[in-house]
Amino acid sequence: MDLEKFVDNYFEELVSDDEIKGYLDSNDPEKTELLKDRLRGSLKKSYANYANDYFDSKGIGSYLSTFLRKSGSVADVVGTYMFWAMGGAGFGLKGAGLVGKSVADAIDNYHYLGHAKAETLSDKAMDEAKIVGEGLAERAAAYLPLGVGEVADFLRGRSKFDDKVINYAVKYAKNEFLDYVRDKIEKGPKIVPLGKFRNPEYADKPLERKLSGAPDKTLVS
Amino acid sequence: MEVMTTIKMKIKDCILIEPFTCKEDDNIVDVAKKLREITLRHIFVVDENEFPKGIISIIDINNRIVAESKDPSKTLAKDIMSTPIDVANIEDDVEELSKKLIEKNHVLAPVVENEKIIGIITIHQVLKNLNKE
Numbered sequence: 001m002d003l004e005k006f007v008d009n010y011f012e013e014l015v016s017d018d019e020i021k022g023y024l025d026s027n028d029p030e031k032t033e034l035l036k037d038r039l040r041g042s043l044k045k046s047y048a049n050y051a052n053d054y055f056d057s058k059g060i061g062s063y064l065s066t067f068l069r070k071s072g073s074v075a076d077v078v079g080t081y082m083f084w085a086m087g088g089a090g091f092g093l094k095g096a097g098l099v100g101k102s103v104a105d106a107i108d109n110y111h112y113l114g115h116a117k118a119e120t121l122s123d124k125a126m127d128e129a130k131i132v133g134e135g136l137a138e139r140a141a142a143y144l145p146l147g148v149g150e151v152a153d154f155l156r157g158r159s160k161f162d163d164k165v166i167n168y169a170v171k172y173a174k175n176e177f178l179d180y181v182r183d184k185i186e187k188g189p190k191i192v193p194l195g196k197f198r199n200p201e202y203a204d205k206p207l208e209r210k211l212s213g214a215p216d217k218t219l220v221s
Numbered sequence: 222m223e224v225m226t227t228i229k230m231k232i233k234d235c236i237l238i239e240p241f242t243c244k245e246d247d248n249i250v251d252v253a254k255k256l257r258e259i260t261l262r263h264i265f266v267v268d269e270n271e272f273p274k275g276i277i278s279i280i281d282i283n284n285r286i287v288a289e290s291k292d293p294s295k296t297l298a299k300d301i302m303s304t305p306i307d308v309a310n311i312e313d314d315v316e317e318l319s320k321k322l323i324e325k326n327h328v329l330a331p332v333v334e335n336e337k338i339i340g341i342i343t344i345h346q347v348l349k350n351l352n353k354e
Binding site: 198 | 232233234235236237238239241257258259260261311332339340
């Protein structure tokens, strides 16, 4: 996934995120646009920090793992049917398919460990353990007569590694953006609203909100 | 030897008042209506980019419109506003601003961020925060 696609795909997702939405819902359209630009900036920054190296460094190993994964999946499925129809011979083909997919996973895992970035080493170790665990479960499930593992493997394939990288990048972008806006609000000046200076003689009339071009800020109540 | 360090207070550390503004082309009737709704005695005149260009006080309306028999509906804010004014930046030191305000006998100043007014600071706030340094 390249930078442009990453920003396009995840910008709207973050805009509708409950925490971020609270800051974007403003009566000042100019301020909203500025914050949206900042959010795009956070996505770009997070891609550069957490995903660029991983996606950029996919080389020949990626083609090899794709080939192994696809041919392994075919052998796995054909093996399953042969196993049901003929017994032992199918089992062998299925086994070869599973080996192919396992090698593909190993290649992708090696690339993931070498190039993906997580916030801490323990996060990365946990990811690796999770991916390996999921892989083993899929391998084991592939022997079930219903073919659960084959479907799971087919659906996820290499994307399980890509997903981890993307999830980190999106999470980082969200945190980076929220840190920025919270910092702006908490460290910015406290602003007393004009309503506090309202003349009681004219209190019966609604205060004209566009009395000033005031931007929305934290108000002192 | 004991080394004394002073933390410089900045305007962003102060409590500001939401901007109270009118446009340069607002007529004085509209300006007066705004002034009667709010107990502040001054209103800042801003340009199309929300940058403060001048200030009008209630006294200015008395002295420059009423006392001179001018038609307030035909006189614009830019015609009677006092200029130039000292504009403070959100990152400015309180001490520097206090000197300017005291020297010119001003009681408040507009505060800008990115060349746009974001609030008003009063001499009371300036002196209060100066005392904290």
